[in-house]
Amino acid sequence: MDVFIIGITGRIGRLLAGKLRDRGDTVSGLVRRSRDEADFAASGIRTSLGDVSVMTPQELATAAEGADVIVYTAGSNGGARHVTEAIDRDGVAKAAEAAHLAGVRRFTLVSVFPEAWRERDLPEDEEYYFAAKKEAEVSLTHSDLDWLILRPSLLTDEPGTGRIAIGPAELHEQISRHDVATALTLILHEPRISRQILELNEGGSPIETAVARCIRSPARRTKSGGSEP
Known part of the structure:
Protein backbone atom coordinates (compact mmCIF):
# COMPACT_ATOMS: atom_id res chain seq x y z
CA MET A 1 0.00 0.00 0.00
CA ASP A 2 1.13 3.57 -0.74
CA VAL A 3 0.39 5.95 2.14
CA PHE A 4 0.85 9.74 2.11
CA ILE A 5 1.00 11.30 5.59
CA ILE A 6 0.30 14.98 6.26
CA GLY A 7 1.83 15.50 9.70
CA ILE A 8 4.59 12.92 9.25
CA THR A 9 7.00 14.95 11.40
CA GLY A 10 4.66 14.79 14.41
CA THR A 26 5.48 2.67 0.52
CA VAL A 27 5.36 5.74 2.77
CA SER A 28 5.66 9.40 1.85
CA GLY A 29 4.75 12.64 3.54
CA LEU A 30 4.93 16.39 3.78
CA VAL A 31 7.75 18.14 5.68
CA ARG A 32 8.51 21.83 6.19
CA ARG A 33 12.30 21.64 6.59
CA SER A 34 14.95 20.27 4.26
CA ARG A 35 16.75 18.56 7.15
CA ASP A 36 13.62 16.49 7.76
CA GLU A 37 13.76 15.40 4.12
CA ALA A 38 17.25 14.01 4.71
CA ASP A 39 16.25 12.26 7.95
CA PHE A 40 13.31 10.46 6.35
CA ALA A 41 15.26 9.63 3.19
CA ALA A 42 17.79 7.79 5.37
CA SER A 43 14.88 5.67 6.62
CA GLY A 44 13.61 4.91 3.12
CA ILE A 45 10.69 7.33 3.32
CA ARG A 46 10.11 9.85 0.53
CA THR A 47 9.00 13.34 1.50
CA SER A 48 7.92 16.54 -0.23
CA LEU A 49 8.85 19.97 1.06
CA GLY A 50 5.83 22.13 1.80
CA ASP A 51 3.54 23.69 4.41
CA VAL A 52 -0.08 22.57 4.38
CA SER A 53 -1.17 25.92 5.80
CA VAL A 54 -0.07 27.82 2.67
CA MET A 55 -0.06 25.17 -0.09
CA THR A 56 -2.83 25.08 -2.67
CA PRO A 57 -4.97 21.95 -3.11
CA GLN A 58 -3.26 21.35 -6.46
CA GLU A 59 0.19 21.51 -4.86
CA LEU A 60 -0.93 19.01 -2.23
CA ALA A 61 -2.43 16.80 -4.93
CA GLY A 75 -2.51 19.52 14.42
CA SER A 76 -1.85 22.90 16.03
CA ASN A 77 -2.59 21.76 19.61
CA GLY A 78 -4.68 24.82 20.33
CA GLY A 79 -2.35 27.73 19.63
CA ALA A 80 -3.16 31.04 17.97
CA ARG A 81 -6.49 31.06 16.14
CA HIS A 82 -5.10 31.79 12.69
CA VAL A 83 -2.81 28.75 13.02
CA THR A 84 -5.67 26.58 14.28
CA GLU A 85 -7.78 27.62 11.30
CA ALA A 86 -4.99 26.97 8.82
CA ILE A 87 -4.01 23.55 10.17
CA ASP A 88 -6.97 22.00 12.00
CA ARG A 89 -9.87 23.27 9.90
CA ASP A 90 -8.90 24.65 6.50
CA GLY A 91 -5.95 22.27 6.12
CA VAL A 92 -8.23 19.24 6.33
CA ALA A 93 -10.66 20.67 3.78
CA LYS A 94 -7.75 21.54 1.48
CA ALA A 95 -6.28 18.04 1.82
CA ALA A 96 -9.68 16.49 1.06
CA GLU A 97 -9.90 18.58 -2.10
CA ALA A 98 -6.36 17.51 -2.99
CA ALA A 99 -7.44 13.88 -2.60
CA PHE A 113 -12.46 13.50 21.50
CA PRO A 114 -15.19 16.19 21.58
CA GLU A 115 -15.17 16.05 25.40
CA ALA A 116 -11.38 16.20 25.76
CA TRP A 117 -10.37 18.43 28.69
CA ARG A 118 -14.01 19.23 29.48
CA GLU A 119 -13.11 19.12 33.18
CA ARG A 120 -10.81 22.13 32.70
CA ASP A 121 -11.50 25.82 32.33
CA LEU A 122 -9.95 26.19 28.89
CA PRO A 123 -8.68 29.44 27.36
CA GLU A 124 -10.77 30.72 24.47
CA ASP A 125 -8.11 29.80 21.90
CA GLU A 126 -8.16 26.16 23.03
CA GLU A 127 -11.97 26.09 22.95
CA TYR A 128 -11.67 27.41 19.41
CA TYR A 129 -9.30 24.54 18.60
CA PHE A 130 -11.94 21.95 19.50
CA ALA A 131 -14.56 23.82 17.48
CA ALA A 132 -12.23 23.87 14.46
CA LYS A 133 -11.59 20.13 14.80
CA LYS A 134 -15.35 19.49 14.79
CA GLU A 135 -15.84 21.67 11.70
CA ALA A 136 -13.15 19.65 9.92
CA GLU A 137 -14.88 16.40 10.84
CA VAL A 138 -18.25 17.63 9.59
CA SER A 139 -16.73 18.80 6.31
CA LEU A 140 -15.01 15.47 5.75
CA THR A 141 -18.09 13.36 6.53
CA HIS A 142 -20.09 15.40 4.00
CA SER A 143 -17.60 14.56 1.27
CA ASP A 144 -17.86 11.56 -1.05
CA LEU A 145 -14.42 10.31 -0.04
CA ASP A 146 -13.90 6.93 1.57
CA TRP A 147 -13.21 8.62 4.92
CA LEU A 148 -12.33 7.40 8.39
CA ILE A 149 -12.04 9.59 11.51
CA LEU A 150 -10.03 8.37 14.50
CA ARG A 151 -10.39 10.17 17.85
CA PRO A 152 -7.68 9.13 20.33
CA SER A 153 -8.07 10.01 24.01
CA LEU A 154 -5.33 11.87 25.93
CA LEU A 155 -2.04 11.00 24.24
CA THR A 156 1.01 9.84 26.20
CA ASP A 157 4.54 8.86 25.25
CA HIS A 178 2.57 3.84 20.10
CA ASP A 179 -0.76 2.04 20.48
CA VAL A 180 -2.51 4.69 18.36
CA ALA A 181 0.02 4.17 15.56
CA THR A 182 -0.31 0.39 15.78
CA ALA A 183 -4.11 0.56 15.65
CA LEU A 184 -4.00 3.02 12.77
CA THR A 185 -1.64 0.76 10.81
CA LEU A 186 -4.11 -2.12 11.11
CA ILE A 187 -7.08 0.11 10.24
CA LEU A 188 -5.38 1.36 7.08
CA HIS A 189 -4.90 -2.26 6.00
CA GLU A 190 -8.58 -3.07 6.49
CA PRO A 191 -10.66 -1.33 3.76
CA ARG A 192 -13.89 -2.66 5.28
CA ILE A 193 -13.38 -0.17 8.12
CA SER A 194 -14.76 2.78 6.21
CA ARG A 195 -16.90 5.89 6.70
CA GLN A 196 -16.84 5.54 10.47
CA ILE A 197 -15.94 7.76 13.42
CA LEU A 198 -14.00 5.66 15.91
CA GLU A 199 -12.94 6.69 19.41
CA LEU A 200 -9.79 5.12 20.80
CA ASN A 201 -8.80 4.62 24.42
CA GLU A 202 -6.65 2.33 26.50
CA GLY A 203 -8.50 -0.91 27.14
CA GLY A 204 -8.41 -4.63 27.70
CA SER A 205 -8.56 -6.07 24.19
CA PRO A 206 -5.53 -6.92 22.04
CA ILE A 207 -5.24 -4.29 19.30
CA GLU A 208 -5.78 -6.75 16.42
CA THR A 209 -8.90 -8.16 18.07
CA ALA A 210 -10.33 -4.72 18.88
CA VAL A 211 -9.73 -3.38 15.37
CA ALA A 212 -11.27 -6.49 13.78
CA ARG A 213 -14.52 -5.79 15.66
CA CYS A 214 -14.83 -2.51 13.74
CA ILE A 215 -15.17 -4.31 10.39
CA ARG A 216 -18.58 -3.89 8.86
CA SER A 217 -19.98 -6.79 6.88
CA PRO A 218 -21.40 -5.87 3.45
CA ALA A 219 -25.18 -5.52 3.34
CA ARG A 220 -27.06 -8.56 2.04
CA ARG A 221 -29.49 -8.10 -0.87
CA THR A 222 -33.08 -9.06 -0.18
CA LYS A 223 -35.55 -10.64 -2.62
CA SER A 224 -37.34 -7.30 -2.98
CA GLY A 225 -34.13 -5.65 -4.18
CA GLY A 226 -33.45 -3.78 -0.96
CA SER A 227 -30.72 -4.48 1.54
CA GLU A 228 -30.43 -5.46 5.15
CA PRO A 229 -27.53 -5.35 7.60
Missing part, protein backbone atom coordinates in the same frame (compact mmCIF):
# COMPACT_ATOMS: atom_id res chain seq x y z
CA ARG A 11 4.98 12.08 17.02
CA ILE A 12 2.08 9.95 15.76
CA GLY A 13 3.05 10.61 12.15
CA ARG A 14 6.61 9.41 12.68
CA LEU A 15 5.52 6.30 14.55
CA LEU A 16 2.93 5.47 11.89
CA ALA A 17 5.44 5.98 9.07
CA GLY A 18 7.91 3.61 10.71
CA LYS A 19 5.32 0.91 11.34
CA LEU A 20 4.01 1.08 7.77
CA ARG A 21 7.53 0.99 6.33
CA ASP A 22 8.42 -2.02 8.48
CA ARG A 23 5.31 -3.73 7.15
CA GLY A 24 6.54 -3.23 3.60
CA ASP A 25 4.34 -0.30 2.58
CA THR A 62 0.88 16.77 -6.78
CA ALA A 63 2.70 15.72 -3.59
CA ALA A 64 0.17 12.94 -2.88
CA GLU A 65 -0.11 11.67 -6.46
CA GLY A 66 -0.06 7.88 -6.66
CA ALA A 67 -1.05 7.30 -3.03
CA ASP A 68 -3.73 4.79 -2.06
CA VAL A 69 -4.68 6.72 1.06
CA ILE A 70 -4.00 10.13 2.61
CA VAL A 71 -3.59 10.22 6.39
CA TYR A 72 -3.96 13.61 8.09
CA THR A 73 -2.27 13.64 11.50
CA ALA A 74 -1.24 17.33 11.58
CA HIS A 100 -10.12 14.44 -5.24
CA LEU A 101 -7.67 16.13 -7.58
CA ALA A 102 -5.11 13.33 -7.15
CA GLY A 103 -7.69 10.56 -7.53
CA VAL A 104 -7.11 9.27 -3.98
CA ARG A 105 -10.35 7.81 -2.63
CA ARG A 106 -9.34 6.93 0.94
CA PHE A 107 -8.77 9.65 3.55
CA THR A 108 -8.09 9.10 7.25
CA LEU A 109 -8.20 11.94 9.78
CA VAL A 110 -6.70 11.74 13.28
CA SER A 111 -8.88 14.08 15.33
CA VAL A 112 -9.75 14.55 19.04
CA GLU A 158 4.48 5.76 27.43
CA PRO A 159 5.37 2.40 25.85
CA GLY A 160 2.43 0.75 24.15
CA THR A 161 0.45 -1.86 26.07
CA GLY A 162 -0.88 -3.59 22.96
CA ARG A 163 -4.40 -3.43 24.39
CA ILE A 164 -7.09 -0.88 23.52
CA ALA A 165 -10.79 -0.05 23.45
CA ILE A 166 -12.11 1.25 20.13
CA GLY A 167 -15.60 1.93 18.83
CA PRO A 168 -18.19 4.62 18.04
CA ALA A 169 -18.15 5.79 21.68
CA GLU A 170 -15.43 5.15 24.25
CA LEU A 171 -14.37 6.68 27.55
CA HIS A 172 -11.89 9.53 27.42
CA GLU A 173 -8.91 8.51 29.54
CA GLN A 174 -5.49 8.14 27.92
CA ILE A 175 -3.60 6.08 25.37
CA SER A 176 -0.02 5.67 24.23
CA ARG A 177 0.91 7.18 20.87
